[in-house]
Amino acid sequence: MDVTDQYGRRAVVTGANSGLGYQSALALARAGATVTMAVRDLDRGQAAAQRIRADVPAARLRVVHVDLSRLASVADFTAREGQQGPVDILVNNAGIMLAPRREITVDGFELHMGTNHLGHFALTAGLLPALVDGATDADPARVVSVTSMAARSARRLDRDLGLTGRYTPMKAYAQSKLAVALFAAELDRRCSAAGRPVVSVVAHPGWSATAERDPEDEAGVGVKLARRATALLGSTPAAGARSQVTAATDPALTGGELVGPRFLARGRPQPAKAPSALQDRSDAAWLWQRSVELTGIDPGLPPAPEGTDPAGR
Numbered sequence: 001m002d003v004t005d006q007y008g009r010r011a012v013v014t015g016a017n018s019g020l021g022y023q024s025a026l027a028l029a030r031a032g033a034t035v036t037m038a039v040r041d042l043d044r045g046q047a048a049a050q051r052i053r054a055d056v057p058a059a060r061l062r063v064v065h066v067d068l069s070r071l072a073s074v075a076d077f078t079a080r081e082g083q084q085g086p087v088d089i090l091v092n093n094a095g096i097m098l099a100p101r102r103e104i105t106v107d108g109f110e111l112h113m114g115t116n117h118l119g120h121f122a123l124t125a126g127l128l129p130a131l132v133d134g135a136t137d138a139d140p141a142r143v144v145s146v147t148s149m150a151a152r153s154a155r156r157l158d159r160d161l162g163l164t165g166r167y168t169p170m171k172a173y174a175q176s177k178l179a180v181a182l183f184a185a186e187l188d189r190r191c192s193a194a195g196r197p198v199v200s201v202v203a204h205p206g207w208s209a210t211a212e213r214d215p216e217d218e219a220g221v222g223v224k225l226a227r228r229a230t231a232l233l234g235s236t237p238a239a240g241a242r243s244q245v246t247a248a249t250d251p252a253l254t255g256g257e258l259v260g261p262r263f264l265a266r267g268r269p270q271p272a273k274a275p276s277a278l279q280d281r282s283d284a285a286w287l288w289q290r291s292v293e294l295t296g297i298d299p300g301l302p303p304a305p306e307g308t309d310p311a312g313r
Helices: 020-032 042-055 071-084 111-134 148-151 170-195 220-233 242-248 281-295
Strands: 008-014 032-041 062-065 088-091 141-146 198-203 258-261 269-273
Touching: 008 020, 008 111, 020 032, 020 042, 020 062, 020 242, 032 042, 042 062, 062 071, 071 111, 071 281, 088 111, 088 242, 088 258, 111 141, 111 170, 111 258, 111 281, 141 170, 141 242, 148 220, 170 198, 170 281, 198 242, 242 258, 242 269
Parallel strands: 008 032, 008 088, 032 062, 088 141, 141 198, 198 258
Antiparallel strands: 258 269
């Protein structure tokens, strides 16, 4: 994929050992960026880094542990990573998808919501000083949040954040990816209103085979069939990652955009109009405040004035 020169920039990519995250780390390293590969499994992370170095011998990589389902792990990661200097690009890519039954994290969150949204909320808040440090209005830092086409099926954010009611894997996943998009839009509005040189962009890969799955897991028949169909018919991770790499590097993007394949599931990445559920300002504002309460972490960004356009920088 074509990526503008990223030499001298530092990127953090979560879930960088496989799938979309690996392809994003590879593309950014190939373009010259220094990349922190934030991974839950260090052995797999180191193996992925070796594969990147085999392709890009001059790649500048760091492999660092973080478990987004544990706030204590996220806090350790942001404390260490913040000491490394300014962060120019943060790609919030890692995620849990279609856990067969409702699971609760050690912090008391539903697993999809706790990992996909709340973990990244805490990570972004913790890295915000590093994102601001060194950034300017002319050259702002960039936060990319990876959502999914599944978010369109959620229609409206459930205020219980997945802890009660009937559980289905797809509903839990869709709700978490809706939360990801709402947070990203709210982050962009608040950074713009506060005059912080940070832009927030949302990306989705289309229908993409994002990572390998364990064929012996305990997923139900429906989930396994969906995974199999995606593996056979979905685009490759390299193709799917084009959207988030574009969101992270395209200088024409100014914040608040949703970047996805031209034909929704496939095609060259381009900005698209977000579905109404992903633009609901009342849900986004509520989610922000609730996320502060649940994580105990406040990014220190006041609400944007009413009427602020999501992409109105």
